[in-house]
Amino acid sequence: MALLTPDTTDSPANPGDPAARSGYVARVRGHDRSFGDTHVLRSIDLDVQHGEIVALLGRSGCGKSTLLRSLAHLDPAPAGEVEVSGRTGVAFQEPRLLNWRTVHQNVALALLNSPERKKRFDLAEETLAEVGLGEKLDAWPLQLSGGQAQRVSLARALVSNPALLLLDEPFSALDALTRIEMHQLVIELWRRHSMAILLVTHDVDEALALADRLVVMDGGRIGRTWEITLPRSDRAPSQPDIARTRAEVLGALGVKPTPPNPRRDPVTGELGPAHHSNPAKRGAA
Numbered sequence: 222m223a224l225l226t227p228d229t230t231d232s233p234a235n236p237g238d239p240a241a242r243s244g245y246v247a248r249v250r251g252h253d254r255s256f257g258d259t260h261v262l263r264s265i266d267l268d269v270q271h272g273e274i275v276a277l278l279g280r281s282g283c284g285k286s287t288l289l290r291s292l293a294h295l296d297p298a299p300a301g302e303v304e305v306s307g308r309t310g311v312a313f314q315e316p317r318l319l320n321w322r323t324v325h326q327n328v329a330l331a332l333l334n335s336p337e338r339k340k341r342f343d344l345a346e347e348t349l350a351e352v353g354l355g356e357k358l359d360a361w362p363l364q365l366s367g368g369q370a371q372r373v374s375l376a377r378a379l380v381s382n383p384a385l386l387l388l389d390e391p392f393s394a395l396d397a398l399t400r401i402e403m404h405q406l407v408i409e410l411w412r413r414h415s416m417a418i419l420l421v422t423h424d425v426d427e428a429l430a431l432a433d434r435l436v437v438m439d440g441g442r443i444g445r446t447w448e449i450t451l452p453r454s455d456r457a458p459s460q461p462d463i464a465r466t467r468a469e470v471l472g473a474l475g476v477k478p479t480p481p482n483p484r485r486d487p488v489t490g491e492l493g494p495a496h497h498s499n500p501a502k503r504g505a506a
């Protein structure tokens with residue numbers, strides 16, 4: 222566990238509101254899930270606090286997405302206790318947009334339960350502006366870049382003002398620079414909306430840059446947990462507590478630690494010194 226300085230500046234927009242900072246937005250107790258004879262989740266206990274960012278890591282097939290689906294109420298028969306107070310929004314690895322609807326319509330569709338059409342479209346427009354796509358309302362999904370499509374997916378997840386945003390590897394298919402932009406966007410949106418986020422990721426550096434807590438799953442169970450209270454702006458890979466936690470998390474995942482990616486700083490998004498695999502070019506850089 223990394224015991225670092227409490228962060229007073231890097232918190233959601235309304236830290237004065239006790240409801241925003243106390244209690245749980247999600248509470249899971251003794252949650253099991255099997256598919257036929259395959260036990261995927263085994264007696265899961267997990268809490269997510271209001272306003273908290275939790276990163277869920279684990280080897281492929283350990284049950285991360287299955288747990289996320291339970292929290293999103295996408296699982297028809299969760300065994301055990303799976304309680305979520307407030308709305309949830311979900312964004313997946315693939316944006317899953319409707320190609321025959323405009324960007325604006327795709328986001329407004331998430332509000333179908335709201336009776337007033339104008340309100341739905343106004344809110345969708347507002348949210349698309351928040352994710353930087355105010356100019357793309359009438360575009361079709363196939364006209365978007367991967368990063369833009371993922372922003373639409375984020376807007377669709379956010380438009381109903383969820384208390385818990387569930388992100389299932391939403392940046393893993395994006396190039397490194399776009400991923401850094403998306404990290405910054407997620408933190409901006411998190412500050413503005415005072416929501417909790419559960420982020421499923423394979424990227425330990427991403428988890429260390431964004432989350433308040435890292436949770437490793439192993440074989441369908443919750444394993445080790447690390448709390449990161451260091452401000453996000455101070456989480457350089459070379460920061461000793463961050464470097465130590467990174468090594469511990471990789472160890473818990475059964476991966477031999479490697480040096481952090483020298484090309485990017487997960488906090489500031491700045492590129493590091495030029496890094497060429499070709500030794501001749503490296504000398505010239």
Ligand SMILES: Nc1ncnc2c1ncn2[C@@H]1O[C@H](COP(=O)(O)OP(=O)(O)OP(=O)(O)O)[C@@H](O)[C@H]1O
Nearest residue numbers: 256259261279280281282283284285286287288423
């Ligand atoms: N609907 C389903 N029917 C049968 N098996 C399923 C179903 N959904 C998930 N599984 C199985 O449950 C296990 C866990 O899947 P899950 O997608 O939750 O893993 P994961 O940790 O998210 O993996 P990854 O990191 O590769 O996305 C896998 O063995 C998968 O095949």
